[in-house]
Amino acid sequence: AVAALLAQAVAHAGPGLTRAVDVVDRGVLVLSPAGLRDELSVLMAGVLPHWLREHAAAELDLSSDGEQLHARQRIVGSCDPALSSSVRSRHAAGVALDGxxxxxxxxxxxxxxxxxxxxxxxxxxxxxxxxxxxxRVVVAAPDALPIVAPQMVHPERSADLAHLLALVKHADTVIAFGGASARAYRGLACGLTAQGLPGPDVRELPVVGGPPIDVLTPAQPGRPRVTIVGADPRTRASVAEALLALRAQGRGCEVVTVDPGAVSSAFEQTTAANVTGVGPARQILVALDPGGTGLLLDAALRRGVPAVVCAVGVPGEVAANGGCVPVDPDDDAAVASAIAALLDDDVVHAAHAAEAAARPASTWRETADALWDAVTRTREVAL
Structure with missing residues (x-):
């Protein structure tokens, strides 16, 4: 009844209101920052089609000044015809009333x-x-590395998370990916009680999810390839030092970077073994960024490609399921030694590749269901 009255009020607000208005009652509305292109955007791209088909959910945009919520121009939908049906009928193709x-x-x-x-x-x-x-406001949160170890990330990431914390402190729920991130947000939530705020309910999901994604391009037959997962300049510098040391020993290789900030929805074909009939080049991953959600790393590992990973943070948690050599990212000698072992030692490479290929599998539907449960589950209030 209140929703109907609200809809009637905005419908008869007078000449000052020149936009069509949709009142969404008891729906789930998904908002992302403009231009978001990271692992969370890949995750939501895999999850949203299931939500839009099966639940009362819709994807919206927030205006640049933060003052208006409006229907997303291209992706709007819901299985529930009662949820913003006029939005879906008038604007599914981005056609707007009065422009x-x-x-x-x-x-x-x-x-x-x-x-x-x-x-x-x-x-x-x-x-x-x-x-x-x-x-309710639920935050699907990025890793908490800028909170616990700001010296390990680019200053821009710390600034972005600082802005997000203004929202987190008033949110009902925070969804954190991985134990390390969940512990950091729970610590933040506990600190908010000193400010007289209840703090968010922090819900932990695994750092991995979804089916294997083709994140690896075909390598040249017989030429070793090192694929670096991550965009942090410090970790790239560590890998560069290790590769230069190997090159000085006569061990050359091709280097490719998979940047979570430039992920597209359609990845290229995977390894040369799946593309050509000739012997595949030996491929390994290097993931020394301690943050992220682990999505791209886990996706590539499940293609049977072993990895050298940071021993702490999200990669360290991903490594628990096998296929990885954990190292200290600040120890250039250890990084070089681990890369050399996977590139040169057939037994070591085969063992880790087998572990990687045998990692637990999941589907986008399973991931979508787990995330939906975390989003919609009623918060338990302590008595």
Whole structure:
């Protein structure tokens, strides 16, 4: 009844209201920062089709000034015809009434805010929604490395997470990927009680999920390839030092970087073994960034490609399922030794490749169901 009254009020708001308005009652609305292209964006791209087919969910955009929610121009949908049906019928192809996308008013709904990258204004507006709107705000959070070890990340990431924390402190729920990230956000939530805030309920999901993704391009037959997963300049420098040391010993190889910030929805074909009839080049991964969600690393490992990984953080958790050689990313000698072992030692490479290929499998549906449960589960209130 309240939703109907709210819809009637905005429908008769007078000449000042020039946009179509949709009141969404008890739906799940997904918001991502403009231009988000990281592992969380890959995860949501795999999950959202299942949500839109099976649940009362829709994907929205937040205006650049953080003051308006509106229907996403290209991806809007829900299995529930009662959820923003006018949005889906009028704007599924990005065609807007009077040239403008409709405003969306959430009522008793759940807003899922994905990742970092929100501007200060957007974070402040979303925090206000969390505090005053009557709708739940759930944050699908990036790794907490900028909180616990800011010296290990680019300053831009620390700034992005600082803006996100303005929202996290008022959110109902934070979904963290991996134990290390969950512990950091739980510590933050405990600290908020000193400010008189309840703090978010932190829910942990595994660092891996979804089916294997083709993140590896074909290598030249017979030529070793090292694929670096991650974008942090410090870890790339560590790998470069190790590869230079190997080159000085006459061990040359091809180097490719898979940057989570430039992931596309359609990856190229996988290893040369799957593409050509000739003997495949030996391939290994190097993942020394301690953050992320582990999605790309796990996806490549399940293609049977072993990896040298950071012994702590998300890669360390991914390594627990096999196929990895954990190292200290600041120990150039250890990094070089691990890379050399996987490139040169047939027994070592075969053993780790077999472990990698045997890692637990999952599907996007399983990942979507687990994430949906974490998003929609009612928070337990301590008595």
């Amino acid at each position: 403008a996308l409709p405003l969306v008013v959430p009522w008793r709904s759940t807003l899922v805010c994905v990742g970092a990258g929100w501007s200060p204004a957007q974070s402040a507006r979303l925090a206000t929604l969390a505090r005053l709107s009557g709708s």
